[in-house]
Amino acid sequence: xxxxxxxxxxxxxxxxxxxxxxxxxxxxxxxxxxxxxxxxxxxxxxxxxxxxxxxxxxxxxxxxxxxxxxxxxxxxxxxxxxxxxxxxxxxxxxxxxxxxxxxxxxxxxxxxxxxxxxxxxxxxxxxxxxxxxxxxxxxxxxxxxxxxxxxxxxxxxxxxxxxxxxxxxxxxxxxxxxxxxxxxxxxxxxxxxxxxxxxxxxxxxxxxxxxxxxxxxxxxxxxxxxxxxxxxxxxxxxxxxxxxxxxxxxxxxxxxxxxxxxx
Numbered sequence: 115x116x117x118x119x120x121x122x123x124x125x126x127x128x129x130x131x132x133x134x135x136x137x138x139x140x141x142x143x144x145x146x147x148x149x150x151x152x153x154x155x156x157x158x159x160x161x162x163x164x165x166x167x168x169x170x171x172x173x174x175x176x177x178x179x180x181x182x183x184x185x186x187x188x189x190x191x192x193x194x195x196x197x198x199x200x201x202x203x204x205x206x207x208x209x210x211x212x213x214x215x216x217x218x219x220x221x222x223x224x225x226x227x228x229x230x231x232x233x234x235x236x237x238x239x240x241x242x243x244x245x246x247x248x249x250x251x252x253x254x255x256x257x258x259x260x261x262x263x264x265x266x267x268x269x270x271x272x273x274x275x276x277x278x279x280x281x282x283x284x285x286x287x288x289x290x291x292x293x294x295x296x297x298x299x300x301x302x303x304x305x306x307x308x309x310x311x312x313x314x315x316x317x318x319x320x321x322x323x324x325x326x327x328x329x330x331x332x333x334x335x336x337x338x339x340x341x342x343x344x345x346x347x348x349x350x351x352x353x354x355x356x357x358x359x360x361x362x363x364x365x366x367x368x369x370x371x372x373x374x375x376x377x
Contacts, residue, residue, distance in 0.1 A: 168297040180220030185241035202227035227263040230290035246329030253327040
């Protein structure tokens with residue numbers, strides 16, 4: 115199916131909007147297969163029973179020094195981050211980061227927590243500045259980096275601690291961002307012939323640091339203001355009792371994957 119494309123103004127941004135049906139892809143089915151049975155039973159059913167139309171908005175950060183540097187990569191994996199603050203609107207980050215003076219970070223995309231829209235902010239094969247480096251190099255050279263926006267109703271109180279003033283809204287944001295990332299990563303796995311179950315393909319910032327390809331940070335792997343039980347175990351590869359931990363939220367903790375950091 116050819117994606118539907120149109121030009122729209124969204125949240126003050128002039129963008130190319132691409133609507134893509136992805137739930138029927140082999141990569142998506144592999145991801146869905148490993149979502150698990152507990153807290154995500156309802157969403158697994160939703161994904162399996164109907165095609166989900168992802169709204170992909172192209173809003174490239176053409177003024178950001180990372181984009182103008184023009185370096186390309188061979189895509190070998192996908193790294194998920196969280197913005198690390200209570201800002202659900204992707205447009206806020208896009209407007210701020212699309213500047214020649216914003217030279218400390220740049221990612222390939224943002225997931226809007228209010229409506230689940232995926233904003234593409236770099237060409238997928240462009241070298242981003244999203245994970246820093248570690249003892250074995252930098253995931254910027256191999257991985258696409260995507261940021262998940264966070265609910266406005268949470269408030270960080272220091273380090274990884276936060277409060278939540280509206281549980282229903284937080285839950286809705288969690289569901290939207292989860293669905294959007296599953297669909298986006300399925301599309302990218304198909305586009306770049308990646309096996310989402312293979313070691314090191316779908317990882318978090320924290321896991322990137324453990325592998326020696328990302329900076330350290332003091333956050334846990336997840337943000338779950340809603341107590342929904344989404345974990346890094348519920349997304350990518352699971353092989354019997356030795357499953358690789360791979361995706362989204364886990365109960366009682368805070369930031370999902372750590373914030374974007376300089377190159």
